[in-house]
Amino acid sequence: MGFGDRTKPLHFDDHFKANMRIAYSPNGNRMASCSYDFTSRLWDVESGTCLHVLARRKLVTSIVYPPRGDVFAFNGSESVRLWDAETGHCRQILIGYQLC
Numbered sequence: 001m002g003f004g005d006r007t008k009p010l011h012f013d014d015h016f017k018a019n020m021r022i023a024y025s026p027n028g029n030r031m032a033s034c035s036y037d038f039t040s041r042l043w044d045v046e047s048g049t050c051l052h053v054l055a056r057r058k059l060v061t062s063i064v065y066p067p068r069g070d071v072f073a074f075n076g077s078e079s080v081r082l083w084d085a086e087t088g089h090c091r092q093i094l095i096g097y098q099l100c
Helices: none
Strands: 019-024 030-035 039-044 050-055 060-064 071-076 079-084 090-095
Touching (some): 019 060, 050 079
Antiparallel strands (some): 030 039, 039 050, 060 071, 071 079
C-alpha cells in the first residue's frame, strides 16, 4: 500500500517543535523531515516509524529527494549534506556553495 492509499492519517510526532519541510522519496515509502528543533528525520511512511534522526546544530531549511531515491539532501545555512536513504549516514558535505 502506497502513501496515496492511506485511509487513516499518520502522526509524525517525534519532532519537538513544528516541522519546517518534508519531502517524499520517489517511491513514496520514505519521508524526510526537518524541524525547528534542529533535527532532521527519515521516516517509514507505511508505519510512521522514525528510521533515523539526523541531529544538527544549525537549522535545516530545505530537503530534496532526487529521482533515484538512494540519497536525500538537507540544506542549512552553511552546507548541504547528502545522506544515504537506507543507512542514514552522511555521504558528503558540500561547503562554500552558491545558489544560482
